[in-house]
Amino acid sequence: MPFSKVSGRNNAHKVVVYALSTCVWCKMTKQFLKDNNVEFEYIDVDLCEEKEKARIREELQSRSGGLSYPTTIVDDKIVIVGFKKDKLKEALGI
Amino acid sequence: MTEITIETVLKRAEADARTYGYYLNPDPELLQGLLEGLKVNEERYGYPSCPCRLASGKFEHDRDIICPCDYRDPDVAEFGACYCRLYVSKEVFEGKKEPPTVPERRPLEKQSRAYLATSELKAETVEMQKVLTGKDTAKVVEPKPKLWYCKQCGYVVFRDEPPYICPICKAKREMFAEIKTLIEFVV
Numbered sequence: 001m002p003f004s005k006v007s008g009r010n011n012a013h014k015v016v017v018y019a020l021s022t023c024v025w026c027k028m029t030k031q032f033l034k035d036n037n038v039e040f041e042y043i044d045v046d047l048c049e050e051k052e053k054a055r056i057r058e059e060l061q062s063r064s065g066g067l068s069y070p071t072t073i074v075d076d077k078i079v080i081v082g083f084k085k086d087k088l089k090e091a092l093g094i
Numbered sequence: 095m096t097e098i099t100i101e102t103v104l105k106r107a108e109a110d111a112r113t114y115g116y117y118l119n120p121d122p123e124l125l126q127g128l129l130e131g132l133k134v135n136e137e138r139y140g141y142p143s144c145p146c147r148l149a150s151g152k153f154e155h156d157r158d159i160i161c162p163c164d165y166r167d168p169d170v171a172e173f174g175a176c177y178c179r180l181y182v183s184k185e186v187f188e189g190k191k192e193p194p195t196v197p198e199r200r201p202l203e204k205q206s207r208a209y210l211a212t213s214e215l216k217a218e219t220v221e222m223q224k225v226l227t228g229k230d231t232a233k234v235v236e237p238k239p240k241l242w243y244c245k246q247c248g249y250v251v252f253r254d255e256p257p258y259i260c261p262i263c264k265a266k267r268e269m270f271a272e273i274k275t276l277i278e279f280v281v
Binding site: 067 | 124127128130131134135145146147148149195198205209210
């Protein structure tokens with residue numbers, strides 16, 4: 001399953017959200033980004049194929065040290081675990 | 095088979111909260127979202143695994159994250175809410191306390207079961223985790239269950255930590271004491 005893209009006027013940063021389709025905090029993160037017109041990509045890991053999950057595991061663990069959702073990565077360097085409005089605002093300058 | 099509805103998921107959570115002295119999240123929108131996630135997981139896997147964690151779909155691997163998960167008691171005791179925030183303490187329910195984002199207490203080794211086993215972690219990744227989390231994930235110390243008794247009613251339970259309240263007489267967790275007596279079996 002590829003990443004889904006949500007377009008937005010606020011596209012200065014590369015924003016990637018690792019999420020679960022069942023997780024309310026992941027939904028809130030996506031909604032928060034939409035409400036702020038932020039362009040982002042997301043992937044619902046629970047709906048991915050096994051091979052894809054394994055790849056995501058490597059990616060998430062090496063970047064955040066854990067496997068928690070949502071994990072938002074801004075510009076390939078700022079890692080935000082959980083739905084944290086303040087951290088998201090700060091990283092995105094909104 | 096009985097149909098799984100938001101109502102059945104809610105009823106079960108309410109009953110469990112009553113028995114164990116917890117409260118359900120007071121935010122109606124959040125509660126609805128959590129119940130929907132549980133419903134989807136119950137339909138998908140046959141058991142209501144935590145909506146905020148990735149399940150493997152294998153019961154024996156997901157047993158510890160079936161709601162109410164094994165981590166609820168220590169998380170509510172420490173933070174006032176469980177990992178997904180379905181269950182909260184009285185103080186949080188009454189708005190006297192705002193819980194922080196609850197960190198994942200489930201050992202990484204158990205979390206990894208939801209991912210393909212072939213992808214063994216690279217040594218550098220394990221190194222990186224030590225730096226990021228300050229923990230050596232290669233060595234996971236599992237808590238050992240003990241026998242606890244309620245000093246008020248005598249209820250006895252075998253688990254890692256005393257329960258949040260006594261499910262029988264509702265005494266507070268402080269009323270629990272560890273049973274250290276050595277039991278010898280005479281044949």
